[in-house]
Every structure is written in C-alpha cells, then in structure tokens.
Amino acid sequence: MRYTYRYRSFFWPAVLILAGIVALLVNTGQIPVDRLAQLVDLWPLILVVIGLELIVRRTVHGPTGDVAAALIVLLAIVGAAAYVTIAPGPAASRSLDASAELGSITEATAEIDAGASTITLSGSAEIGSDLYRAHIEYSGPKPEVRLDRSGARLVVTQANTNFVPFQSRRFVLQLMLNPGVAWNLQLNSGATTSTINLAHVHVGSIALNTGASRDEITLGQPSGTVPVDVNGGALTVHLHRPSGAKFSVDVSGGAVSLDADGHSFHAIGRVGYDTGELGADFYRIKVSGGACTVTVDTTTESP
Numbered sequence: 001m002r003y004t005y006r007y008r009s010f011f012w013p014a015v016l017i018l019a020g021i022v023a024l025l026v027n028t029g030q031i032p033v034d035r036l037a038q039l040v041d042l043w044p045l046i047l048v049v050i051g052l053e054l055i056v057r058r059t060v061h062g063p064t065g066d067v068a069a070a071l072i073v074l075l076a077i078v079g080a081a082a083y084v085t086i087a088p089g090p091a092a093s094r095s096l097d098a099s100a101e102l103g104s105i106t107e108a109t110a111e112i113d114a115g116a117s118t119i120t121l122s123g124s125a126e127i128g129s130d131l132y133r134a135h136i137e138y139s140g141p142k143p144e145v146r147l148d149r150s151g152a153r154l155v156v157t158q159a160n161t162n163f164v165p166f167q168s169r170r171f172v173l174q175l176m177l178n179p180g181v182a183w184n185l186q187l188n189s190g191a192t193t194s195t196i197n198l199a200h201v202h203v204g205s206i207a208l209n210t211g212a213s214r215d216e217i218t219l220g221q222p223s224g225t226v227p228v229d230v231n232g233g234a235l236t237v238h239l240h241r242p243s244g245a246k247f248s249v250d251v252s253g254g255a256v257s258l259d260a261d262g263h264s265f266h267a268i269g270r271v272g273y274d275t276g277e278l279g280a281d282f283y284r285i286k287v288s289g290g291a292c293t294v295t296v297d298t299t300t301e302s303p
Contacts, residue, residue: 006145029165049076058098098145099133105152107204109181110175113157114143115190117171123179123201130178137172177201199242199299210235218299219247219283226232227287235289246282248274253289260296 049072056068057148086216088147094212108131112119127133132154143158158171164284166260175181182202189193192213196206199220208215217228219241230237265271275282287294 022269024102039249042253044238045076045080049073063155093172094142095135096136096143096145098135098136098255099127099130100147100154102129102131102181103149105131105149105181107184108152108154109184109185109186110154110177111154111156111188112173112175113188114171114173114192115158117173117174117189117192118198119175119187119189119194121173121175121177121194122183123183123196123199124176125179125200127176127178133176134180136172137170139170143171146254205229208232213237219245222247222281222283224281226283228283230287230289232289233291235287235292235294237287237292237294239283239285239294239296241283241296243298246275246278247285248278248282249285249287249294251287251292251294253287253292254261255279255290256292256294258294258296260294261298 012095050073050075053069060068076135077180087140107125110121110132120256125290131147134145134156136145136156138158141159145154145156147154156173156175177198179202181205183198184204185196185198187207187208187210189209190211192210192215194208194213195216197218198206199218202223203226206217206228208230210230213230213232214236215230215238217226217237217239219239221242228239235253249260250270250272251265254268254289256265256267256269256271258271258273260273261275263273265273285296
C-alpha cells in the first residue's frame with residue numbers, strides 16, 4: 001500500500017496537553033501559582049519545537065516521522081513541566097547593598113532604571129556622612145549601582161535580558177539619600193509602586209517615566225520653581241506637601257481625575273489647578289498618561 005504523506009503538526013495539541021498538566025499540578029499543590037509566570041521564559045522553546053518538527057517531517061516520512069515528531073513534542077512538554085516545577089521561583093531573590101561617602105558633593109542626580117519594581121526612596125540623616133545607601137532585593141541579572149563623582153550622578157540599574165516585555169523577576173529598592181544634598185530625581189521603570197519621601201530634602205526636580213505606576217510622593221518646602229513630571233500609562237499619583245507650599249498642577253491624557261486641596265475635577269483630556277499668587281517658590285506639577293488619577297494635599301509633618 002502506498003503511503004500518502006500529509007503534514008500534521010503536534011504543536012497545538014502539545015500546548016493543550018502542557019496547559020492541562022500545569023493546571024493539574026497547580027490544583028494539586030505541586031506548583032505554586034506564582035511560578036506560572038516562568039512559562040513565559042520558555043517561549044524560545046516554541047521556535048525550537050516547530051523547527052525540529054519541520055526538519056523531521058521533511059526528512060523522515062511515514063509513521064516513523066509521526067513517531068519522531070511526537071517524541072520531540074513529548075520531550076518539550078516534559079522539559080517545560082520540569083522547569084516550572086523545579087526551577088528557582090520568581091520570589092527567590094538575592095540582595096545587594098551599596099553606599100558611598102558624601103565627600104564634597106552638594107548637588108546630585110539619582111537615576112533609577114528598572115522594569116517592574118517596588119521602590120522606597122527617602123532622605124534620611126541616619127546615613128551620616130554617606131551620600132546614599134541602597135539595599136536591593138532582586139532576581140534575574142545583578143543590578144548595578146554606580147556613582148559618577150565628576151558629574152555627581154548616582155545610577156541604579158538592572159539590565160533587561162528578556163526578549164519579551166513579560167518579566168518574572170523581582171526588584172525591590174530601598175534608597176536613602178543624604179538630606180544635606182540638593183537632589184534631582186529621575187525614575188524610568190515599568191509597572192512600579194513607589195513611595196518617595198523627600199520632606200526633608202532640597203529637591204531640584206523630579207521626573208518619573210513609567211508604564212503603569214502607583215506613586216506616593218511627599219515633598220518639603222519648594223525652593224525656586226521645582227518641576228515634578230510624571231509620564232506613563234495608567235497612573236495613580238498622590239502628592240503631599242507642607243501647608244502653605246504653593247503649586248500648580250496640570251493633568252492630561254485620556255480619562256483624568258484631579259483632587260487638589262479638596263477641589264475635584266474629572267475630564268477627558270486635560271484639567272488643571274493652582275494655588276494662585278505662586279511667587280518664586282512653587283511646585284510645577286505635570287502628569288500625563290492614558291488614565292490618570294491625581295491628588296495633591298497637605299501633610300501634617302513639618303519639613
């Protein structure tokens with residue numbers, strides 16, 4: 001009997017089988033739910049399986065080719081399930097501590113470049129004669145903390161080695177800054193939760209560029225015109241400043257909501273508010289994103 005060759009891919013049936021196996025292991029408690037994000041790390045395996053299938057189908061015909069292709073897919077399923085089960089979980093992390101002496105620096109810039117992250121930043125006299133102290137808990141590539149003294153620029157960064165925007169890594173930064181230095185802050189990140197307390201710090205500027213973020217920002221008395229710029233996608237920004245500190249705020253994007261000192265505004269496009277009689281010392285706040293919820297109020301803590 002003559003065998004009629006017709007290509008039949010095992011890839012999509014394999015996807016269903018793998019999904020069923022992983023779901024079964026999760027339901028029986030063999031795999032924690034937080035490991036599911038690790039499946040994304042295996043996306044290159046899809047290309048490998050498809051490529052091997054094509055090679056086998058073009059070189060080995062008949063039932064032998066079917067068996068060989070099925071074995072390739074089976075091995076891929078077993079390997080993927082084993083990786084998710086025994087590989088280090090996304091919550092597993094290492095830590096890094098860094099600091100530097102203040103020296104003669106009186107004004108500096110702190111730049112943070114990271115993906116999905118949780119960031120706590122504050123000015124603290126606890127660090128004594130240090131310019132900064134950083135504590136990072138992370139998974140994935142080791143972060144880098146470097147200080148360029150010639151430009152008075154502190155950079156905290158973690159390299160992105162993934163080829164896709166989904167990351168199963170952990171990046172938690174606690175950064176303390178010397179309050180005797182005038183600081184400019186720049187944060188570039190993905191999905192971020194940030195708590196920034198600069199009530200005791202002379203702030204020159206703040207620029208936050210994020211994908212989606214929730215930001216809690218506490219400020220002290222402004223000196224000069226201090227720009228505070230927040231840009232991203234879905235943004236929730238809460239700003240607190242001392243009683244009497246002047247400010248103007250402009251919120252733009254898609255659906256925007258602003259609550260400034262008890263005055264509420266909702267719009268599609270842009271809203272704004274200012275305290276009037278701004279004078280020489282005030283915060284110029286600009287928030288721009290797809291969906292923005294912004295509040296500006298006063299703190300009870302004296303700077």
